Amino acid sequence: MDDLVLQAMAKWPNVPDCYGWLGLDARGDWYMRDDQVQALGTFTQSKGSRLAHEKLIDFIGRNYTNDKQGLWFFQNGPQRVYVELEATPFVWRLQPDSSIQSHTGSSARMQRCIVDEYGRLYLDTEQGFGLLHTQDVVHAADFIETGLWVPQVMPTSELPKRFGYVRSPQQTQRKEQA
Incomplete structure (x- = not known):
């Protein structure tokens, strides 16, 4: 993980986790899913907006990992953003x-x-x-x-x-x- 992410985690240890806002499709593309998109259904039903910003995609990739329960997430500073998977991690x-x-x-x-x-x-x-x-x-x-x-x-x-x-x-x- 990026040093800035690790520092943010130490500084703010109790930030609530985020669910449903980020998805990974079967072609390896990341999708942002706002409240309106999530209201339309699961990630396989309504993907959201495909991310195209290369630096953001690289940042997500460097800070993408999983927990012991098999939940994959992007560590965005002090916040875990759990990833909806269309297929696999x-x-x-x-x-x-x-x-x-x-x-x-x-x-x-x-x-x-x-x-x-x-x-x-x-x-x-x-x-x-x-x-x-x-x-x-x-x-x-x-x-x-x-x-x-x-x-x-x-x-x-x-x-x-x-x-x-x-x-x-x-x-x-x-x-x-x-």
Whole structure:
């Protein structure tokens, strides 16, 4: 995390958490979701405004992490902004040298690949679990056909529990408050 974020956390330790205002889609794009957008439904129903400011996107990426319950968040100074996930906590991209890079720009090594009932390809890495970007599926198919990657089949519904992530912290928080 950025030093300024760590300093803010120490200075203001009791800032309330924020739910529902930030989303990550299946292509690795961040979305801002104001009250009006949230009133229209879940993140999969109403995404909001796609963030395009590169410095803001980089700041979010540097301060994006998870807690022990599998809730992913962006540490915005002293405040945790929990992230609604359209699919998974990471979206992986294949690089020209066949390495893997996350939507946040960090490199990783694949430990295994998973394919779901819809043919979507996921990668489990030492950094975490994520969906392979749709633009890279053709290249990944070459790895599968040559035997470099051997995907395990797993239903989509089992992925969050198996790989320890929560797609909607906002819905989880609402259930806990009820």
